[in-house]
Amino acid sequence: MAMNRRSFLLTSVASMLPLPLHAGGTRITLRPGQVSAHINQQSIDMLGFNGSWPGPEIRLRQNDRLRVRVVNELENGTILHWHGIRLPNAMDGVNVLTQDAIPPGRSFDYDFKVPDAGTFWYHSHYMSVEQVSRGMFGPLIVEEIDPPDVDQDITVMLFDVLLDADGQFETEFEPEQFATAGRIGNIMTPFVSTGKVRLGERLRLRVINPAPDRIFNIRLDGVNGKIVALDGMPLTQLQPMENLTLAPGQRVDIIGDVLGNVSIIESTDTDETELVRIPIDGERKPREGEVLPLPKSSLPRPGLVTYEADLEMQGGAGGMAHGGFGTWAFNDTSGLPDKPLVSVPRGDTVRLRLINNTAFPHGIHLHGHHFWETTTDGKPTYLRDTTLLAAGETREILCVLDNPGSWLLHCHMLSHQVDGMATWLYVS
Numbered sequence: 001m002a003m004n005r006r007s008f009l010l011t012s013v014a015s016m017l018p019l020p021l022h023a024g025g026t027r028i029t030l031r032p033g034q035v036s037a038h039i040n041q042q043s044i045d046m047l048g049f050n051g052s053w054p055g056p057e058i059r060l061r062q063n064d065r066l067r068v069r070v071v072n073e074l075e076n077g078t079i080l081h082w083h084g085i086r087l088p089n090a091m092d093g094v095n096v097l098t099q100d101a102i103p104p105g106r107s108f109d110y111d112f113k114v115p116d117a118g119t120f121w122y123h124s125h126y127m128s129v130e131q132v133s134r135g136m137f138g139p140l141i142v143e144e145i146d147p148p149d150v151d152q153d154i155t156v157m158l159f160d161v162l163l164d165a166d167g168q169f170e171t172e173f174e175p176e177q178f179a180t181a182g183r184i185g186n187i188m189t190p191f192v193s194t195g196k197v198r199l200g201e202r203l204r205l206r207v208i209n210p211a212p213d214r215i216f217n218i219r220l221d222g223v224n225g226k227i228v229a230l231d232g233m234p235l236t237q238l239q240p241m242e243n244l245t246l247a248p249g250q251r252v253d254i255i256g257d258v259l260g261n262v263s264i265i266e267s268t269d270t271d272e273t274e275l276v277r278i279p280i281d282g283e284r285k286p287r288e289g290e291v292l293p294l295p296k297s298s299l300p301r302p303g304l305v306t307y308e309a310d311l312e313m314q315g316g317a318g319g320m321a322h323g324g325f326g327t328w329a330f331n332d333t334s335g336l337p338d339k340p341l342v343s344v345p346r347g348d349t350v351r352l353r354l355i356n357n358t359a360f361p362h363g364i365h366l367h368g369h370h371f372w373e374t375t376t377d378g379k380p381t382y383l384r385d386t387t388l389l390a391a392g393e394t395r396e397i398l399c400v401l402d403n404p405g406s407w408l409l410h411c412h413m414l415s416h417q418v419d420g421m422a423t424w425l426y427v428s
């Protein structure tokens with residue numbers, strides 16, 4: 001079955017996301033369970049929530065409380081993680097560090113305030129290569145108290161699925177995938193929340209990459225727009241909408257005006273594939289005003305650095321020997337170490353030097369915080385919760401660790417995470 005897997009790269013039309021659940025002021029229920037997904041003209045056993053594939057978008061407003069009862073209808077345990085949200089540590093949804101898996105037939109209540117507006121998402125953080133690959137994720141949208149003036153607020157999730165030769169979900173998780181770029185699908189199955197746009201409309205597009213391992217290099221056609229946020233965090237200076245790279249876990253928000261059919265195109269060195277197409281239906285008088293920045297984030301700026309640490313990514317195919325027992329390692333350790341990489345009092349600014357000493361890219365994700373990417377001379381640039389490092393690349397990040405607890409720091413290529421690339425920070 002391993003032969004010629006790449007030989008049938010299929011494309012499919014984007015599916016509609018399930019209708020959103022409005023969670024402001026009310027408790028919602030998510031029931032993870034088996035669902036039947038329609039992929040490439042076949043019904044395929046996948047996983048989802050409340051009978052839909054993937055999970056429904058959860059929408060609420062900044063400073064609302066999110067209350068979610070998770071009723072586990074799977075045959076295995078599960079845990080949900082709220083990616084990018086500054087939340088109490090006990091709500092972060094990480095096995096061993098913050099909670100035990102929710103057993104089949106049991107429930108768990110998540111309950112926390114969402115202090116930041118932006119584009120976030122939720123996903124399984126237990127048996128995550130399998131559970132996320134099968135569809136256990138959904139958008140988590142926190143609206144600004146004073147939202148920007150747009151005609152449509154559209155969510156896009158880019159995703160891929162690995163099918164076997166019979167067109168069913170590939171159930172083998174092979175060592176060669178774990179040791180290389182991960183479990184890359186052979187069919188694209190993107191999701192979008194709307195079926196049409198009008199010429200002249202102003203759109204907000206929230207693009208999320210929930211794929212287990214695939215990095216999407218995309219271009220947006222048919223919109224004259226600007227990047228207004230990365231990983232949910234507003235940019236103070238809007239950025240031109242050039243080619244966009246989204247590592248697993250990353251998000252980008254764009255606001256712009258419709259000039260034609262809207263399409264998201266994945267471009268590689270050799271191919272262009274249209275992932276999403278939203279056709280024109282109707283017209284409106286275009287807006288006069290320019291796109292303005294979103295309301296500023298309230299996250300603290302970095303202070304004086306009180307602690308520095310290196311995080312060296314090691315292993316994988318073609319990698320050097322390292323001290324860890326798994327395929328991948330951080331600092332010669334595979335899997336969660338007994339001691340945290342960093343242990344500091346609340347409020348400290350920590351500089352981490354991320355060193356990719358492997359032959360593959362890695363997207364490093366910190367829980368419970370955003371951090372600042374920096375320029376080569378150490379100046380903070382963008383607030384992110386996931387940063388992508390190319391093979392051989394080194395980047396320093398500045399973390400203002402103001403959220404107490406034990407926070408996972410891991411590669412968001414889930415095949416790499418499960419095979420060793422995870423550590424943690426402790427904030428007292």
Ligand SMILES: [Cu+2]
Pocket residue numbers: 361362363411412413416417421
């Ligand atoms: Cu990785």
